[in-house]
Amino acid sequence: MNQQWIFGIDGGGTSTRLRVESLERELLYQAEGPSLNPRSVGWNGSFKTLEGLFSAMYAATGLDADDCVSGFAGVAGIDRNEDTGAMRSIIRDAADLGLDTDVEVRNDSIPALAGAFGELRGILLIAGTGSIAVGSDGAGRIIRSGGWGHILGDEGSAYWVGLRALNAATRFHDRRSPQTDLLGRALAYFGEKEPFSLIPAVYENFDKAKVAAFARIVAEERDRGDEVAEQIFKDAAEELALLAISIANRLGQVQSGGRVAFSGGFLANNERLWHDTEARILSALPRYLVVSPEADAVNGACLLALAAVGQRKRG
Numbered sequence: 001m002n003q004q005w006i007f008g009i010d011g012g013g014t015s016t017r018l019r020v021e022s023l024e025r026e027l028l029y030q031a032e033g034p035s036l037n038p039r040s041v042g043w044n045g046s047f048k049t050l051e052g053l054f055s056a057m058y059a060a061t062g063l064d065a066d067d068c069v070s071g072f073a074g075v076a077g078i079d080r081n082e083d084t085g086a087m088r089s090i091i092r093d094a095a096d097l098g099l100d101t102d103v104e105v106r107n108d109s110i111p112a113l114a115g116a117f118g119e120l121r122g123i124l125l126i127a128g129t130g131s132i133a134v135g136s137d138g139a140g141r142i143i144r145s146g147g148w149g150h151i152l153g154d155e156g157s158a159y160w161v162g163l164r165a166l167n168a169a170t171r172f173h174d175r176r177s178p179q180t181d182l183l184g185r186a187l188a189y190f191g192e193k194e195p196f197s198l199i200p201a202v203y204e205n206f207d208k209a210k211v212a213a214f215a216r217i218v219a220e221e222r223d224r225g226d227e228v229a230e231q232i233f234k235d236a237a238e239e240l241a242l243l244a245i246s247i248a249n250r251l252g253q254v255q256s257g258g259r260v261a262f263s264g265g266f267l268a269n270n271e272r273l274w275h276d277t278e279a280r281i282l283s284a285l286p287r288y289l290v291v292s293p294e295a296d297a298v299n300g301a302c303l304l305a306l307a308a309v310g311q312r313k314r315g
Contacts, residue, residue: 003028005063006309008301009050009073009091011036011108013129014209017298018053020061023069023309025302029057039077039149043086046075050094065096072305074108074297076130077149102308108297109134109144115300116261116293123251124293125244125277128264129212131157133243137251145246150208156239156277158266162214164232166202170195172228180228185217212266219270237273241280248285257287263296 005028010017016036020029033053038046057063071091078087084105091103113124113134121138125131131154132147150159169186171177173195183195190201202211221229248254260281267274278290295303 002067003063004067004069006069006302006305007071007095008111008298008303008305009036009071009075010111010296010298010301011046011049011073011075011078012297013037013040013076016049016053018057019298019302020057020063021302021306023306025306028063029061030298031056036073036075037077038075038083038087043090046087047090047094050091054095066098068095068097068101070102070305070308071095071097071104072111072301072308073103073105074111074301075105076108078105079107102305104304104308107134107144107147109147110142111300111304112263112293112297113142113300114303115295115297116263117259118294118303120304122259122261123244123247123288124261124263125240125267125281126264127157127240127262127267127273129157129159129209129266130154131160131240131243131264133247135244135247135251137253141251143247143250145250146243156236156243158212158215159208160239161218161232161236161266162211164235165214165218165229166198166211168228168232170198178228181221181224181226182218182228185221186214189214189217215266219273222272233270233273234276237276237280240267240273240277241284244281245284248288254285255287257285257289260285260288260290261293262290263293 004023006021008019014035016033018031034049035041036046036049087105088103109132114120116124120136123135125133134144136142146153154160165182168180169183172180172183192201218229222233244260
């Protein structure tokens, strides 16, 4: 099948999406696979994920690797030059691409920004299992805030809320913090009967996603009037707002204004958190407008891959 094509990859912390398009942006193929993050699955795991996705794509579409013109991959946990270079090589090997195919690799927040606004301009606040904000002035300057991971950061994320709630539960048990029903909810969530059983339940076979998923129960307790859960979500909104505000300050666009888009399942599925975060952002950045993203990260990756084709033709 002789058809030129491009691809976009959204390699998040828990799953990887591959999208293949024609040069006219016609969708040719789309699929999802396991995590691509080398910090979670290792470099060999990254290769296996990509090899599986591209092998299935070639089998389903009949496309030829030699006809691939460009590709863009956004990958969680990728920031340093040596990491982007290593991932670029893995993508080429997994997809059997030649050196004449442009392949770009960046942090997964970059294609998410492009997808949100249709260009690299604006501020995107992402809150899912983790949290990060990324922004650009449209002139090539890209700044990020957050995205330090669950040990160093991820403030305001589902993981952060879940962890703060577990901490509040154990502190209440010790009578070091106010009364909260989060202790009983935590025991039920982990299937334990007494508080000290939470230690092996959390630490043994530690599962970041499971801690993050506890945030849904924290939201339920907030809605039932638990003051501790309420405060945790207030703090989350403040932390998330600070991510976006810091980008506007560093871009020097507080007075000129612009757009902020929200993304990520934690924000999208928590209406009160969305509104509280929005209110805090607009209080500090009154010239900004909070909008919904136009498209997702894998679409943004294809947009950037196609832009690279245009730059190459102009060059």
